[in-house]
Amino acid sequence: MMNRRQLVCATGAALFTHIPGAFAATYDLIIRGGRVIDPSAGLDATRDVAISGGRIVAVEASIAGDATETIDARGKIVAPGLIDIHTHAGRSKEGPPMCLQDGVTAWVDAGSGGADNIDAVAAIARGAPQMGRCLVNIARTGVVTPSGELHDLSAANVALARGAIERNRDVVVGVKARLSDNVAGANDLEALRRAQEAAGPFNLPVMIHVGQNYSPLRALLALLKRGDIVTHIYAPGKNGILDDKGVLFADVMAARRRGVIFDFGNGVSDHFDWDTVEKATRQGLWPDTFSTDWSTASRTTGVVDLPNVMSKFLLFGMPLSQIIACATVNAARCFPAFDDRGTLNVGAPADVAIMELREGTFEFVDNYKGMRSGHQRLFPSETVLAGKRVAHA
Template identity: 65%
Template sequence: MAMNRRRFLYAAAAGAALFSRMPDLRAAGYDLIVRGGRVIDPSLGIDGVRDVAVAGGRIAAVQENIGADAAEIIDARGKLVVPGLIDIHCHAAAAKDGPSLVLRDGVTSYNDAGSYGADGIDQAAAVVKRGPNFGRLLVNISRIGIDIQQGELHDLSLADVDLARAAISRNRDVVVGVKVRLSNNVTGANDLEALRRAQEAASSFGLPVMVHIGQSYSPLPAILSLLKRGDMITHVYAPAPNGILDDSGRILPEVLAARRRGILFDFGNGTLAHFNWDVFERAVKQGFVADTISTDWVGAQSRTTNVVDLPNVMSKFLMFGLPLIDVIAHVTVNSARAIHAFSDRGTLNVGAPADIAVLDLREGSFQFMDNYNGIRTGRQRLFPIATVIGGKKAPDRA
């Protein structure tokens, strides 16, 4: 399938300059080598059998048949070796052992998308800082964070801009944006004002806003009109009312215009009315593929839903014909470009942090589910096999 955003997909080549100033790590010897896997790195245009060597917590070499020994060897023959996966929309900071659980899925970097507002962001920041992987946070514009039962923005007084600004200021090292959920059951008629307040808080720091769409009170074009370059729409394939398709199933012109002016679109698999196969298929057939693939993972219970893990969610795009290298790009280089804090991640470039995911691409008959119990069958599925974080092998998933 031809991609319509290759400039965004492979803009990472410019990132090579970031690492050109790094010392030659090969001189220090290797701590770990991942041997013999099919290395796929969209940022470098690599798709072939290589060894990946690590020294001092950084990528030291990506070459055929590295002859040196290392303190630890990972045999990746017959497997995929890719940059550590970035889940740009999950809720790992709010889940018990969330960061360590997603790490075992190959997720070396994650973005907790608004689990907490101003009232709880300090707690979330502490979780991020002590986690084994690289985590960042979006602060929810509602001071109470996500309220699944009642909806956190029916009372607009909870969308307190001053409190949000103070929360960001206190945690500027880990807060990378503002989140606002705009479904009707979350906001009612308050959606556009809640978004305006989210923008007001974010703009003080030059940060993006991530907007959860799906069955909103206001039409999507009204929401899009309030977004700036670098902002993100998540749950892009949410069904009507007020999704990305018009009544005839075509992509709204306002959606296409938003993409042209730099608005990013994230998948956000989730479980509650966030996508169905009909919208997914219609959009992809029109060439409208999400910029980033994410899970909306909420904890160990996600294993028993249609989410399972990020490799499973990636496999849904393989089922619709997206090339494997593009699917990898959607969880590595694309996510790294979407949020500046991840700009040195999502690559196996020499000098980059040694974050690596080893995946198994299995052939067979696999069932994939949307948020409405709709089932489609695909012939390929990705499974997490091993993860390296900062040059050290993480515990395997049970």
């Protein structure tokens, strides 16, 4: 099997054999004059992007030739299609098209469904306009609110979870365990052990939702392997990433060094506050990935969309290229299914997010109704999926 670099290069070479010449070329689409930020290639410059056959065929300062369609991206950011690794877009067929309007060209439903109901979530992922994938909840019920799905450990049935993975192997990319106190209580460590047991035969990662856990975070981290994901990393309260003096636990950075991935996971309740983000980032804990914990109701909450969530870290001085990396190439590296995504390299699938970075005064909210003002915010402008311009809803 070819790796990511071999696949992109081979596909790019094949594409160019069908282009008659640089100056006579006719493309399906050219995105002209945008600020192309592609962290996978270390690129941040004004460029044109040419697309043919659903693939990126050129990224150059100026591309000659005609195109069936042109997008004027002057004054806008042109980035790889955004990847949101923690959503609940699989709960309804309306979800994926809404995400697509926000520039999200690939998403993961993070545990909406367990063994009893994952088939319905998987069906939505298969039928989505963009790439959709799923994490199986270790609880057979999937997410249960507000009472929580893991207070009764019998719900965490390893055999049933493995069966759910097996019959949906084309779209299932991992296992999810929600381990906050209100979901699992004192069962958190055993639930995580069972999630690992379910994922093991398939060599899949486990994503854990943390925040106000019953068990100390270091005990949870000790059960994670390379490639596992911790979401809601800035959740305040007991047994989080900070001690009672606001100092980052050494176990957190140690887990990162051995390959555990730390995801923002905005959400709406008890998942982050500004104070925790500020203290943790000052001590070097920046997110590896951004995600929204998105649902179809998110437009009316502090989430809004993935570009809005990304914008919150402009408040803390995170470089824009690093912010975009967290929603593109870094997210793509979490799951082999996205191996050729998160990049504008020649030969890659032509999934593109075009955004505006507007200047002004913008209000951002945490999960505790805390408000902070910023002077920049990213807004979705256009989405290109598989080389086709997505119509505005």
